[in-house]
Amino acid sequence: MRRYIRMLIRQRAFWMILGGIIAVAVAALWPVHRSSTDTSHRGGYDAIVRRGDLTVEIPATGSLVASRAVDIGPPSVEGLWDFKIARLADEGAQVKPGDLLIEFDGQEVNRRLTEQQAERDKAQEELNKRKLEYDVQLRDLRIRVEEARVNLEKARHKAEVDPSLTSMQDFKQAQIELELAENEDQRLKEKLQATERMMKAELAALENTLDKTRRRVAELEAQQKALRVLAPAAGVVIFKRSWNGEKKQVGQSAWRMEIIMQIPDLSTLRLEAMVEEVSAGGVSPGQKARVRMDAFPEMQLKGKVASVGTVLRTKRWDTPIKVVDAIIEIERKGEKLLPGMTATALVEVARIPGVLLVPVKAVREKQGRVVVLVESANGKVEERPVRVGGRNSEAIEIKEGLKEGEKILL
Numbered sequence: 001m002r003r004y005i006r007m008l009i010r011q012r013a014f015w016m017i018l019g020g021i022i023a024v025a026v027a028a029l030w031p032v033h034r035s036s037t038d039t040s041h042r043g044g045y046d047a048i049v050r051r052g053d054l055t056v057e058i059p060a061t062g063s064l065v066a067s068r069a070v071d072i073g074p075p076s077v078e079g080l081w082d083f084k085i086a087r088l089a090d091e092g093a094q095v096k097p098g099d100l101l102i103e104f105d106g107q108e109v110n111r112r113l114t115e116q117q118a119e120r121d122k123a124q125e126e127l128n129k130r131k132l133e134y135d136v137q138l139r140d141l142r143i144r145v146e147e148a149r150v151n152l153e154k155a156r157h158k159a160e161v162d163p164s165l166t167s168m169q170d171f172k173q174a175q176i177e178l179e180l181a182e183n184e185d186q187r188l189k190e191k192l193q194a195t196e197r198m199m200k201a202e203l204a205a206l207e208n209t210l211d212k213t214r215r216r217v218a219e220l221e222a223q224q225k226a227l228r229v230l231a232p233a234a235g236v237v238i239f240k241r242s243w244n245g246e247k248k249q250v251g252q253s254a255w256r257m258e259i260i261m262q263i264p265d266l267s268t269l270r271l272e273a274m275v276e277e278v279s280a281g282g283v284s285p286g287q288k289a290r291v292r293m294d295a296f297p298e299m300q301l302k303g304k305v306a307s308v309g310t311v312l313r314t315k316r317w318d319t320p321i322k323v324v325d326a327i328i329e330i331e332r333k334g335e336k337l338l339p340g341m342t343a344t345a346l347v348e349v350a351r352i353p354g355v356l357l358v359p360v361k362a363v364r365e366k367q368g369r370v371v372v373l374v375e376s377a378n379g380k381v382e383e384r385p386v387r388v389g390g391r392n393s394e395a396i397e398i399k400e401g402l403k404e405g406e407k408i409l410l
Contacts, residue, residue, distance in 0.1 A: 045375045045407030047362060049398065053353045057290070057346040057392040058282050060326055062273030064341045066264030070233055071240075072101055073259045075226035078219075080108060083227075083254050091239045091247070092338070095231040095263070102229040102260060109227060113220040120213035127206040134199040141192045148185040155181035235263035238339045264339045270330060271303065273345055274315060274323040282349040283308050289328050289345040293337070302331040303345055352390055356398040361410040363388060363396050372402060373409035381409060 074083040087103035089095065159178040163171045239247040240259045248260045271291060275283050289303040309325040328345050330337075362372050363386070371383045386401030402408075 046410040047359050047408050049402045049404055049406045049408060050357055051354060051404050052357050053351060054355050054357060054390050054395060054397050055348050055392055056350040056352065056390040058275060058279040058349050059393070060271075060273035060275045060283070060289075060328065060345045060347055062271050062326075062328075062343065062345075064269050064330075064337060064339050064343065065272045066262070066266065066339050067268040067270055069238075069262040069264035069268075069339070070235075071259045072229060072261045072263065074104060074254050074256050075223070075229065076256065077109065077223045077226065080223075081256050083256070085248060085250050085252055085254060085260075088248070088250050089237050089261075091237055091261075093237045094235075095237055096234045097231055099231045100228060101231050101237065104227040104229075104254075106224055106227045109220060109224050113217065113224060116213060116216045116220055120210065120217050123206065123210040123213050127203065127210055130202060130206060134195075134203070137195060138192070138199065141188065141195055145185070145188045145192050148181065148188045152178075152181040152185045231263060233263055236266065236338060238262050238264055262339070266337065269337055269339065270306070271328040271343055271345055273326045273328055273343075275308070275326050275347075276315075277312055277322040277324065280308070280312075280324040283324075283326055283347050287347050287349060289347045291328065291330060291343050291345045294342045294344070296336060299336070303328045304331070305329075305347060346393060350390065352397060355389065356402060356404060357395040358398055358402065358408055359410060360391065360394060360396055362408050372398075374402070375407040375409060 077083075084105035085102060086105045087100065089099070089101045095101065155174070155178040158174040161171070161174065166174075239261050241247055242258075248254060254260055283305060285305050285307055287305045289305060291301040291303045293299055293301070306327040306329045308327075312322045312324060315321040315323045326347075328347075358372060364371060366383065369385050370388055372386050373381050374384045375381050384401055387399045389397035389399045391397065
């Protein structure tokens with residue numbers, strides 16, 4: 001056992017000595033690599049310090065928005081606030097007037113319509129029934145009124161007989177019968193008039209009830225039709241994102257007045273951009289801008305700052321970065337551009353003529369100094385401190401430390 005332990009100790013000592021030898025060798029080689037910038041550059045220079053005009057630009061990022069667009073969402077349906085989506089047009093689809101955009105579930109409206117149609121039919125039946133009953137009642141009353149009129153005429157003839165030509169008893173009886181006939185005639189006429197007035201009032205009420213049910217049925221039929229939302233104009237379908245950043249899908253619900261999609265006027269596209277707080281003071285209306293679409297990086301559009309916000313806001317809920325909103329009008333619009341596409345605008349805030357320029361990649365910071373790698377005439381490379389000025393996304397102004405024509409590394 002002791003012999004085994006001594007063997008392990010000898011093996012560990014061997015590996016420790018070998019590791020030390022390797023470490024010394026690496027340490028001896030390291031200065032060569034570390035000081036390689038002081039020797040000939042292996043691949044030659046990458047750029048030359050040049051003199052030119054510097055366009056100072058401030059970046060602004062955002063997305064395209066149409067200043068004019070038709071908002072599409074749930075219809076106005078009485079008593080209905082939650083609309084379940086049954087069908088949706090495809091986003092990006094080209095539509096013409098009358099094409100289906102959204103179809104909402106009509107179960108609740110259909111139920112109301114069925115109930116109201118039953119009420120309408122019931123009101124119609126009641127009106128028809130009462131009309132028939134009144135027709136019979138009035139016909140009977142008119143017959144009785146006519147009979148009373150005939151009886152009154154007869155009673156008048158009998159009462160008009162000369163008293164000297166009949167007995168006193170018959171004369172008095174004729175007078176009594178005349179009075180009774182006049183009363184009956186008057187009573188039946190008044191009853192007929194009262195019945196007609198009552199009939200008109202009741203039938204008017206029944207017709208009013210029927211009209212209400214008819215109007216309600218018509219309203220529900222219109223609501224049923226409105227659940228199929230059709231395109232009011234030709235254009236491209238663009239979905240609107242909800243408060244949570246998501247777009248609506250079939251099976252989901254939408255609230256009344258919620259915008260689900262839009263048909264934008266593509267001729268009014270503009271960039272709604274954000275400028276970070278540190279740069280916001282340099283952006284103002286009227287400044288020119290270069291706009292590049294993320295989807296089409298090869299496409300560069302001309303733009304102009306239309307307006308700049310006056311209130312700082314948080315860029316996103318999950319970041320403390322403050323930004324100012326800016327609107328950038330795009331001069332040329334193409335068929336490829338659609339609302340929602342993201343883009344970056346470089347706003348021209350100043351133009352400095354005749355300055356020394358180097359590529360942005362050539363300038364670096366080292367140990368608190370700003371330096372550029374310069375290749376000398378003998379091919380060696382040195383780290384030269386410089387003082388910089390304005391910059392854009394491509395070039396930086398060199399105020400001190402370099403000369404025009406010097407070769408530099410990136």
